[in-house]
Amino acid sequence: MMRLGDVIEELVEERGLDRSVLGEVICEGMVAAYSKRYPDVTFKAHYERKSDELIIEVEKEVVPTVEDEDTQISLKKAKIINPSAEIGSRIVMPFDGKIGRIEILRAKQIIAQRIRKIESDAVYEQFKDKENTIVHGLIHKCERNGVVVKLQDHLAFLPKSLCIPTDKCIVGYPIRALLKEVLQEPRNDNQLILDRVSDTFLLRLFELEIPEIYDHIVEVKKIVRTAGYKSKIAVTSNDENVDAVGTCVGIKGARIQPILKELGGEKIDVIHWSDHKETLIKDALKPAIINRVELIDQDNAQVWLDDDQRSLAIGKMGQNINLASQLAGISIHLVTSESSSSTENSSLT
Numbered sequence: 001m002m003r004l005g006d007v008i009e010e011l012v013e014e015r016g017l018d019r020s021v022l023g024e025v026i027c028e029g030m031v032a033a034y035s036k037r038y039p040d041v042t043f044k045a046h047y048e049r050k051s052d053e054l055i056i057e058v059e060k061e062v063v064p065t066v067e068d069e070d071t072q073i074s075l076k077k078a079k080i081i082n083p084s085a086e087i088g089s090r091i092v093m094p095f096d097g098k099i100g101r102i103e104i105l106r107a108k109q110i111i112a113q114r115i116r117k118i119e120s121d122a123v124y125e126q127f128k129d130k131e132n133t134i135v136h137g138l139i140h141k142c143e144r145n146g147v148v149v150k151l152q153d154h155l156a157f158l159p160k161s162l163c164i165p166t167d168k169c170i171v172g173y174p175i176r177a178l179l180k181e182v183l184q185e186p187r188n189d190n191q192l193i194l195d196r197v198s199d200t201f202l203l204r205l206f207e208l209e210i211p212e213i214y215d216h217i218v219e220v221k222k223i224v225r226t227a228g229y230k231s232k233i234a235v236t237s238n239d240e241n242v243d244a245v246g247t248c249v250g251i252k253g254a255r256i257q258p259i260l261k262e263l264g265g266e267k268i269d270v271i272h273w274s275d276h277k278e279t280l281i282k283d284a285l286k287p288a289i290i291n292r293v294e295l296i297d298q299d300n301a302q303v304w305l306d307d308d309q310r311s312l313a314i315g316k317m318g319q320n321i322n323l324a325s326q327l328a329g330i331s332i333h334l335v336t337s338e339s340s341s342s343t344e345n346s347s348l349t
Contacts, residue, residue: 023047025114030054033107037099041070044092058095062087070097120184123154123191127182134204135179135194142169149175149194156192164196165228166264176262178204197227202268205259206233210248218244221273224326228266229316232284232323234273245270277301277328284324288313291337300331307336 027045034043034056042059060073062085073093078085081093140155141148147158147169158177180195195201202223212218217239225231237244248270249256256268271283278293281301290313292304305313313334314321325332 021118022115023049025111025118026054028114029107029109029111030056032110033099033103034095034097036106037103038070038097040068041095043095056095057092058097059090059092062089062091116186120186120191124182124184126154127151127179127192130179131182132200132204133179134176134201134208136174136176139169139171139173139175142171147175149177151192154192156194157190158194158196162193162195162197164264164266166266167196176205177201197225199223199225199231202231202233202259202263205262206248209258210255212242212247217242218247222327224323226319226323228264229319230267230269230323231263232269232271232327234271234280234284234327236273245272271327277330281324281328281330281332284327285313285321285332288320295330296333298330300333301328302333302335304335304337310334310336 023046027047031043031045034045035041044057044059045054046057047054058070060071060078062075062078063072064075064087066072066074073091075085075087078089078091082091085091135151135156137149137151137156139147140150144160146160147163147167149156149158156177156179158175162180177194177196178198178201179192180198181193183191183193185191202225203220206220207214210218213220213235217237219236219238221234221236223231223233233248235244235248237247247255253260256270260266260268269284269286271280271286274280274283277295278301281293281303282290285303285305288305288309290303290305290309294302294304296302303313312320313324315323321332321334
């Protein structure tokens with residue numbers, strides 16, 4: 001039969017819990033178990049490490065005539081324990097009553113709940129300051145609804161809905177992701193929630209790979225993204241001697257390549273931010289070459305382009321024009337230069 005001390009040591013080693021805290025938790029669980037069986041009795045418990053014994057004590061009132069053995073003690077017996085005892089005083093003594101299987105189960109439930117709470121509090125304190133930053137981990141397990149990632153000695157969850165479509169789940173492979181949420185208590189057994197599809201994840205990647213962005217020399221004004229297909233990022237420079245787009249892309253794309261690799265080949269258009277809506281729309285529709293932009297009102301713009309540029313402007317499944325619309329914050333209507341009656345509308349998503 002395993003000693004109580006062995007159980008405590010096992011929990012200390014496996015879960016890294018504090019020994020004294022574990023002792024308190026076990027005592028709390030046992031007091032709850034005894035209280036369930038004897039609801040009118042006031043119990044105390046403490047663990048004697050040297051003797052490896054859990055001592056259950058009861059507080060009894062000293063009375064001239066005992067009517068309830070569980071809550072009262074005669075003056076004669078009380079004086080054996082404490083010579084200064086007198087009628088009306090209260091005395092703490094070992095309790096020799098028994099509890100059954102139901103009460104033991106109750107104790108186990110409370111102990112398990114308290115241990116889970118201690119563990120979740122520790123995880124929250126360790127990771128709460130890392131929320132919305134990129135974390136590095138190893139793929140631990142592939143599940144139907146997502147990926148379990150090991151971060152240091154803890155497990156995090158990357159939901160399938162927050163995975164890039166091109167992501168592959170290979171156990172043991174390194175992975176980077178945004179720590180999207182640090183929950184105070186686990187939800188569906190998950191406390192650390194990861195993300196790889198958000199605009200914030202892409203922004204943090206640029207901050208890691210482009211020192212000028214991290215140092216605010218180059219400023220990211222806006223990001224729009226369809227994860228796995230294409231992103232558009234508008235940047236501006238706070239230093240007239242620094243070219244914002246060139247800084248982000250690098251010579252022959254050297255600076256942006258690690259980001260593209262991280263995103264599994266997702267295309268990224270880096271464009272200059274402009275406060276002039278017409279210029280912003282023209283750049284946002286790249287790689288298409290635009291002839292002219294005209295603002296109809298604050299919500300709509302007409303864009304003239306040659307017929308051979310239409311498919312580039314629209315993009316696969318309309319993604320390019322849709323992202324351009326989101327970036328500019330306006331609905332874009334394409335007009336073929338040869339025939340102004342032919343138009344293509346975009347819808348904001």
